[in-house]
Amino acid sequence: MMTLRSVAVVALFWAVVLGATRILVAPSETCGDAAAPHLRRSADSAAAWMTRAAQPDGSYLYGYDRDSDRVSLDYNEVRHAGVTMALYQAAGRFDDAGALAAADAAVAWMEGRLVRGEGWAALPTPDGRRAKLGSVGLAVVALAERRLATGEVRYDALMRELGAFIARMQRPDGSFHAIWLIDAGSVDPTATSRFYPGEALWALALLHEAFPGAGWDRRARAAARYLIEQRDEDEMIPFPPLPDHWLAYGLAEMAEWDLPADEAFARALAGRFGLLIRTEAQEGGLRPVLGKPTRISGGSLGVLVEGLAALWRLSVADPRLSHLTPAIEERLACGAAILARRQAGADEAAGSARPSLVEGAWFHHGETRMDDQQHAFSALLYAGDALQGRAQRGPDDLLAAAVAADSGAGR
């Protein structure tokens, strides 16, 4: 009959369209528990992993494969600086003296390796041949975090030296050289990096916060303008904007400076972080079809949440972006909950060969790397802040251990 045939055609058409859309484009999104105590416990556990990863020489355990029970012998000085930064954040916000001690040892490790030029200092690669803009940027951020946590100024001179290296690497248009060739005593003219400039921007912004009036803000503004207006084109980003969490940190730090960031850019960047977090919540969709893993690593998810949390602070500070705040909070809750859900807990660690390297970590294909914990920690910390309406990124009070040490030294 005509009726049945027509009905069948329509039903088949919509079954295919709706089914494919559901499976490939909008599968269900699973987040988890984003309650503040839950996120705090997760962040605590990540900080404890990083503290345990500190080695006697001031370096960190770089990575661990729990399936083969092997630790990685690789090392990366950019990630060293990044983990140190996260430990200082933990020290300041959680009054964690253990984290402070581990981070201080890591700073000593960096100090012992510095190369210096005319007024500048930089952290070389393990082979001693190059110095990366990114490692210096994150070293500045780490020391700025220490300053916020302790109120101490003992590393101010080093911060300025590292800042001078960043300034040396900056071009007149605000962009940066990525690599310094130590033997040649010159920049590598061909090297580029997608993320080092954002790290340098955040460092410049924090240098201005620490040492106002020294001109760091002028450099930070130029860097921000370049990153917003030109970087994606120069780096040939296929789907701009690049989800650069470091840029987001920098913009949030500069929120009260009359930013060059227009609303459209900030909205686009927030949208990119949001889309990627939503996709992660789906754990499926197009990824298997495209041959990609259904889950990204803890570090990769962490940077998305970090970036969005920074934009939350920006949206709270900048009235032009306030309409984004509720949506950002919704997505942050989801991203942070996923992070907490995927973290290895004590039960999971108990059954492993080295429980201390498993508990509090995020594993991807059986492996964890120190920056997985670094990014996930910062993400949980700042997402938790946003969900509780806390717009101040730094600690409320100086670290008790530092205050005690200061008063002890004064006696």
Added chain:
Amino acid sequence: MSALALLALAMLAAVNPPAVMLAATRSEAPDRARRRRLAVPALALAVAVVGGAALLHDRWLDLLEVSAASFSLAAGIVMLAAAIPALLRGRTVEAGLLATGAGRAYAAALAAPVPASPAARSAAVAYAERDGAGATLAAAAMALAAAAAASALAQAPLTARRELALALSARALAALLVVLGAGLAVDGLRAV
């Protein structure tokens, strides 16, 4: 143009009254007197279906466990899927259901799957999430009333000129639906 007028235009594109009118004039469809009698109950049912989708938009999202942004992307794709056949053929995928000859089947088709198609329902949920349920419900009611009127007033057989005008109108609304579907999909991609 006001927000409500834009929303009404969007719902008109999703419902596509000219395509309904074209289908209602097929020789197998009921006669005009019967179509007039069927118009009001069919309209009521269609408004209940599409309006219900708009009013319960958040429940739909909860039921599907998707964020509003992901739904917007999906709704855009569903609208595109509905629009492309209409653009190519001058009638919607569901319009054939109207030309069944049986009164009850016609009424059922006029109520639910034809104007109140999955595309219209998806659009209702997505727009209700974005622009509010009340405005979306009002816009949907206008568009569905236009579809019911198109069914009731359609006079068979059509002159060639009128048929051409209706086919062009249906295609124009389908083209608009392509634009709106793409817009919703892009909104979904860009949303936080």
